[in-house]
Structures are given as structure tokens and as C-alpha cells.
Amino acid sequence: MAATSSVIDLSPASKAFVANRANSLGAWVIAGFLDAILMGIVMCQVGAFFQLSRRSQEGFGRHYHWLVALVTFLSLVKTGQSIAIVWVQNVSDFMNPDVARTLVATAWWQVTAPLLTAIIGFVVQSFFALRFYMLARNIFMILPIACSMLLGFGGACLQLNSIIVGNAKAKVMWLLVHLICSFMTDFMITVGTIYALRTRTSSGLASTISLISRLMRLVFESAIPSTLVAAVDLIMSQTLDANHLLWHLLLNYALAKLYAISLLYTLNCVKEYRYSRSLSGGHAQSLSGGRVPSSGTPGTDRKRGDVELGDRSNSNHVYIQTQVVTHVSPSQGSVEAEDLKHSGWQPDTWTKQLSDGVRRAVVE
DSSP states (O other), X not given: OOOSSOOSOOOXXXXXXXXXXXXXXXXXXXXXXXXHHHHHHHHHHHHHHHHHHHHOOSSHHHHTHHHHHHHHHHHHHHHHHHHHHHHIIIIITTTOHHHHTTHHHHOHHHHTHHHHHXXXXXXXXXXXXHXXXXXXXXXXXXXXXXXXXXXXXXXXXXXXXHHHHTOHHHHHHHHHHHHHHHHHHHHHHHHHHHHHHHTTSSSSOHHHHHHHHHHHHXXXXXXXXXXXXXHHHHHHHHHSOTTTGGGGHHHHHHHHHHHHHHHHHHHHHHHHHHHHHHHHTSEEEOTTSSEEEOTTSOEEETTTTEEEOOOGGGOSOEEOEEEEEEEEETTTTEEEEEEEEEOSSOOSOOOOOOSTTOOOOEEO
């Protein structure tokens, strides 16, 4: 006859742990599945990065090899950590819930789960903060971002200490500090980068403005996922009750991988653009998949109807746009034609003069 109830004698705390297993154990299992799926995306991005590095002759890829290697290593460690947690809780200690329920506050590989996410986020945020500083060149604009990053990382470390000493109230407080600072750092980096790029579109050729617009879209595409997940993680950690609090781990695990994907996606887009530009001799695939004419090559952006002048030494023809203004004199009853020349520079020679007051020049 099959048993309909457990014959294991459990303590009251372990009975509650088993009865609430959908939340106490299920959250870790689902978070591990999500982490493994996102790890596959990270590895695809890493493969694309090194494939582009082999084809590219520029130093850009080699310069960031160490950063990609570091983020990949940390992502693999995070995935290994999630596998270890699920294995120990659900396999090794399957028949010993008195031990399994205490792992969340005693086992170092389980206690450090939020800290490892904070380390990955700190590395990636440092890269984007440095990129923002290279655009803005203003130390006062980068200081709030640096302070927010350091405070958020410090909050993650203090949260770990609160878990070890068993101070539940301090743990929640420092978790709140960490999540708020992570969200504010992502938000300030995104807004600051967009502002720095927009200040460069006030003047310049149409191709430059178009490229900057695509860069701004790239910033949104790479920053919005991690920023939104950090915001939702913050909300869940403050609104869920004690029995369901562990479900915020889904967002915490996803956030670590989204930071890595954001970094790799940005690097791959820039590398692909530079590689396409070098192959096409000045006309490259844009960061969003379109064609971007190079500002160093003379030509016309036919979509916008703008004329671009590049290096004169590489140009065989120079076209001069002229405008005819006609004055009618009532006293004389005659028509006078005056030619107004509009050009970015004065041509050296005139080869042909047309009638009716219109002069056009073509310099071979």
C-alpha cells in the first residue's frame, strides 16, 4: 500500500520549508534554468566577438579581449554557482531538509549569489561609465555615476555580511541600497550618454548625424533590458512577503547575464561596423543594419538630398551649385541676370561658360 504522507520526522521549521517548497526550492530551480538559457546567448556573443577579431586588422578587438575574457569567466562562474545550488538542495540534501533550509545563510556558494551579480554589474557599468567619460570629457558629470557604482557595490558586500551574521533587517536594508544604486547607475549612464551624443549632432555632415542617431539607438538597445530588470528586481524585493521573497532571484540571476549581453552586444556592433567600413572602402553597414556613407568620401546622401565634400585630392569632379537671380528694371524694361555662386570653396579654374548669365564650372 502506497504511503500517503511523509514518514520522516521533521522539525517545525523543516516542515514549513518542505510545505513551502514551491517558493523555497522552486525559485532557485527556475532561476538556474533562466541563467543557463541566458548563458547560451552570452556564449554566442563571445563567439561572434572573437570571430570578428580574427577578421579585423584593427587594434580595437585586441584592446578589449581582456574585458570579454573577464566577463565570460564571471558569467561561467555564475552559471556553475546556480548548478551547484540546485544540485545540493534538490539532490545531495533531498532527504535532509534540516540542512537544505539553512544553506541560504551558511553555504558560501549560495550566500554569495547576489554578490557575484554585483561584481559582474560593477565591471560592465565601469566600462559604460568610462565610455561616457570619453564622450563628455567632464569629470563632474562622471562623479555621481562613480559614487553610485561604489555605493551599490558596497551595499552588496554589506548585505552579504548581514546574511552571515544573521541580521535579517540589515540584509533587507542593504539589498535596497544595492538595487537602488544599480538602477540609478544604469539610468544615469544611459541618459548621460544620450546627452553627450546629442550635443554632437548640432553641426556636421548628414552622415555623421545619421551615425550618431544610430549610436543613440544602440545605447537604448543595450541599456534598457538591464535597467528595466534592475527596476523590477527592486520592486519585487520590496513588495514580496517573506514566503515569496526568493522569487526576486529570477531577476537577480537574469540581471547578471543581461549585463554581460549588453557589453558584448555593444562591442560586437561597433566591431562589425568598423570591419564592414574597412571592406567597403568608406561605406559601411550601420550599427542598426542600414547603409551609412562615410564623411571622408565625397558624395550625396540621396535620402536627405545633402551634398558632402570630402578630400579634394581623391575627387575627380567638383560640382558647383549656382543660382540665378533676375532683376527687372521698370525704367529700362530690361532683364539683368546676376549669378550667385554657392560653394564650400572657390575653384581654381573655370573650363566652360554658358549663356544667359549662368556659369557652371567642372574641374577635372
